[in-house]
Amino acid sequence: MNITPIEIVGLIAGFCTTFSFLPQVIKTWRTRSVDDISLRMYLLLCFGIVLWLYYGLTMRSVALVLTNGVSFILTASILVMKLLFGKRR
Template identity: 55%
Template sequence: MGNALIDNAVLFEAVGLLAGTLTTVAYLPQVIQVWRTRSARDISLGMFLLMVSGISLWLVYGLMIGSVALIAANSVTLVLTMLVLIGKLKYGR
């Protein structure tokens, strides 16, 4: 019975890591587009302010519960969304 719990924990963490990887990588095209074109006119400032806030809280939550998947995914996603937000503030006119 103990091994099944360990196997489930590993499976759950693997699913979390895969989900986090996919949702994190989803931001790469936007980051690349903003920095390549030097334009963020059509990006919603409000959306990215909310997204950065939400991702920051997910990161804090991941740290609080010790979830490697949440910590890894949200650390990288926070950097990517911050890059878009910086691009919006710099090139969003």
Template identity: 50%
Template sequence: MSGVTLLGLVAAACTTASFVPQVLKAWRSGSSADLSLGMYGLFTLGIVLWLAYGLLIRDTPIIVANVVTLVLVLSILVHILRFGKPRPPAA
């Protein structure tokens, strides 16, 4: 493995891992009311496009990072769609 590829993998690991605390917090607390559906939707589109780009140029760090990030971001999107809006108190 080249030094450039290793650098890319380390950078990818750092940026991808940054989503783990958000995913854990949302699922543990059961709340995602403060998260933006628009932001995560647009970010997901960007991740899908980066993944396509990585596949086309066969770049391992880009592919690995974006597959893992896509799973994490989709987890957040599912949570926002299921639990995002606070429910009004029962009457």
């Protein structure tokens, strides 16, 4: 995998979008409140991120692999908290 100038742009963009999930992870962990989090949205988002990660691996893109790897960890943690902390109905 090569780090080209455009990969640096991708890394910066990926850093911004990836770490935008961090406040939600922290808030959800602290409050244990998941009522306003959409399960379907996070299922679809996690699936999409896995596809982007696969795409990044096949394209040998450092930016796509790193940022989507971290994004998956953050969004999957929100998804797991939604399943663990959600009200059983």
